Amino acid sequence: MATKNSILMGTLGKYSDRFHTYQPARTFEERLAISKKTVGADGVEPVYPQDLGHEGEKVQIVKDSGLDVSAVNVNLKGEDVFRAGSFTNPDAGVRRRAVDYMKRAMDMSADFGANMISVCPLIDGSDHAFHVDHMAQWRWSIEAFEEVAAHNPDVKVSIEYKAYEVRNRIIMPSMGRTLHFCDRVGADNVGVTMDLGHALIEHESPASELAVAFDAGRLFYVHFNDNNRQADWDMPVASVNLWETLETIHYMDTLGYNGWIAYDVFTRAGNGPEAVGYTFETMDNLRALLAKIGPKKIKQMIESGDSALTTRDLIKALL
Template sequence: MPIRNSILLGTLGRYADRFHEYQKSRSLAERLEIAKRIPRTHGVEPVYPQDLGHHGEHVQTVKDSGLAISAVNVNLKGEDIFRNGSFTNPDAAIRRRSVDYLKTAMDMAADFGADMLSVCPLIDGWDYAFQVEYDKQWQWLAECFREATAYRPDVRISIEYKAYEVRNRIVLPNMGRTLHFCDVVGADNLGVTMDVGHALIAGETPAAEICIAHAAGRLFYIHFNDNDRGADWDMLPASVNFWETLEALYYVRKLGWDGWAAYDVFTRSGDNAEAVAATFEIMENLDKLIDRIGFDTLKGLSQEGIPARAFNSMIGALL
């Protein structure tokens, strides 16, 4: 595979929803040690500040693991100060703190030898009509990212869009608006994390979004997972949307994209480390399936635009 596998460290620890807690709580050192033992692991994605500490207290722990860092994930939703938003909070002091989080994470990414951080502004949005001032939210968001991208042009900021959750509606809900926002900010080091699960719940076709982001020069990062398009379940890749996942991987190869891919997969039952290992194997097997069908065959079928022939060839390869 041309892409490199990265583990979101949060997938190896405790997971909770509104009703239950799943998996055991593990320290950063424990999760790093587990990651090192999972075959096909090329790197990890630690979270700032939850993993790394507000002042970098745990940076050395990550360095000591010897694992490469795909990106530093900036979490701007979990702490109580962000209850009313981060980059779009009406309180200018909270917006300032949000930008400071990005700047600190950029310094940490550079210190790790990485050139990217990923941020998902899930708390920036609204739940009800007339709850927020949309024009000001957009202005504040752009101002924050202009300042952050200018701070370190050598470090890329990759925005992970999502349609909803934590808010019922999020400012950057889909690929189109996120790419538009990148153009509004106007910084070359601002791009997009294409999360397959987020594309699915937004009603998008993951492969198509990969193509337009790549054409714009802003496809910085990919997260693979799956769901039923009704909610972001973070399931094993291809466990529901098999063909869409295969198509997304096909276009990653066709475009020659060679960046990092992380796997946002959470399991409620069984061992979460085993689920990550299975995820890597699934992606490797999907890549082999593309070769079994024939890369040129798939390319020819898409050019001919004959769905019946395409599906017959693909199903035949599975037999």
């Protein structure tokens, strides 16, 4: 089974920073229609509850679109009730609500046949010293994911780690911490979403972290985008870190990852939906570039350990 391409539904709507809005707001139905027309898109990643509705009011619309669902993205930060955290909130009632959100999303994902949710705990962590009880947060997190994993062992629970934003330091900032957390939970259906941009801002080697997660049997999902390692800009794939992106694709393909790839890509200039389509084309071109270099030459570069040789041969492949 080859990898399949998915569009994160949020990338097709309004994109704002503190100063400007760069893309128009679009309804869920409009974003689904765009996804359906995008060449290269095999499916979508809708958000619960913002896209699908608290009670699944928009589930049938997705089914009627004919698009596959790669995963249901659970948003545990967007509502004001989660301002002080979701499954790490000091209020037990809010923690219960976060767990219930994940369970409902699992039920919807099973109904779609996706059998995977992706959760990025952006509101869980701390902003400064003595801000939170770290041990309480850690234990609440383990308890939450133990319960969620047991809700339906056939549905994967994929944790998308990130170093910071919304919190200054998120409770699962890195691949290593997240894999350790998965082991502490101890459920086979708990794993990791590796977002290439998140690995970059944590100053990780994306290819290395992908390989480690794959070896652990916990690489459930991959997101592609790019940034300058300082902030999570969700830039087009390989627009900044060409070689690291190439290396990540190389390991992803040679290790045999055959799951979904979702594209978390925004553009300030130009047409947002077109940018996603260009990203699919870019990925095809990057794979063609790897094929041009060839596995023999790649093996030679790795075994030599010679940065000059590597740089020469990579640049030659571009000519």
